[in-house]
Amino acid sequence: MNEAQKVKNSDVERLVQASSQGNRDAFDELVELYQRRAMQVALAVLSNADEATEAVQAGFVKAYLSINKLREPKRFEIWLLRIISNTAISQRKTAKRRAEVVKTADCSHLGKRVLSPVETANAKELREAIQKAMLKLSKKEAKAITLFGLENLSQTQVAEIMGCSVQATRWHVFRARKKLKVFLREYLE
């Protein structure tokens, strides 16, 4: 159970209402409650801690600046996760460019390198492989598979965040898994 779920919904609603009236302390409390959840989403999309941190920061700023437009305070989590996931998705361009730079650098120094089983097991390498694979997915696929992996988020809620039907969301997840199976096949054996 995450921090946000330990807090009563009524408390979250109170904090959201106070924040929308310009109470900064209330918003700081919301940040503390939801930063872990936000980071989880951003990390799943970007697979890179630095990029994810940037996306989370930018996402919270966007949320702060537009919280007075949130009509239903009880839907804060859905609304926030939509902002965070959209921010992370839109940051993928930068991430892609950086990944390309790393790829070029690797090739120039190492040439044709055969991966050993030990290297394959290396966590860093796996992270990079996942990052590259995620970047190859479409925006919707990346978002869908990320949100599906989150704990305590129903399929309906995922669909709400995605802004499409549950069936369409499932379809995006299906497509994402299918592609990831190909991109990450050497790690799935």
Add this chain to the structure above:
Amino acid sequence: MKKKEDKIDALLRHTTAEQLAGVDWNDLNAAISTRLDKAQKAKFSPALFKIAAVTAAAAAILIIVMVGLTDKKGSATVVIIKPSDRAYVQVNITEIDRKRGKCDVQITESSTVRKQEDKIRPNWFVIGKAGFASTNNGFDRDVRDIIRLF
């Protein structure tokens, strides 16, 4: 098939969890707080008010200058009258208008409408005189009516 899907999900979950474990939450919280401070300042920045005030003042000055240039005392104003019917022309000048060298020209249609068959006749006139005048020269004389006023 299902196993592979589960593996993918597990792989993603595991990688995310691993990276989450390395996050310094206090650092992240401080960074978010700093960004929010900046955003808050930018939102209510007095500089924005200054820019708005300067822009409004500049616009006001520009309008005044334009009015001053285009509406000088005694300068001519050109008005286009729609190809028209017989007209009764009356020039009314108020006390304030006289000081500014302006006058109102009211063109009142006469009761009989002149028919213009396929003829478009735009009539121009120049207002250049201050003073009260009134004339009615009858049928088809709208241009002359105005000219006679001056």
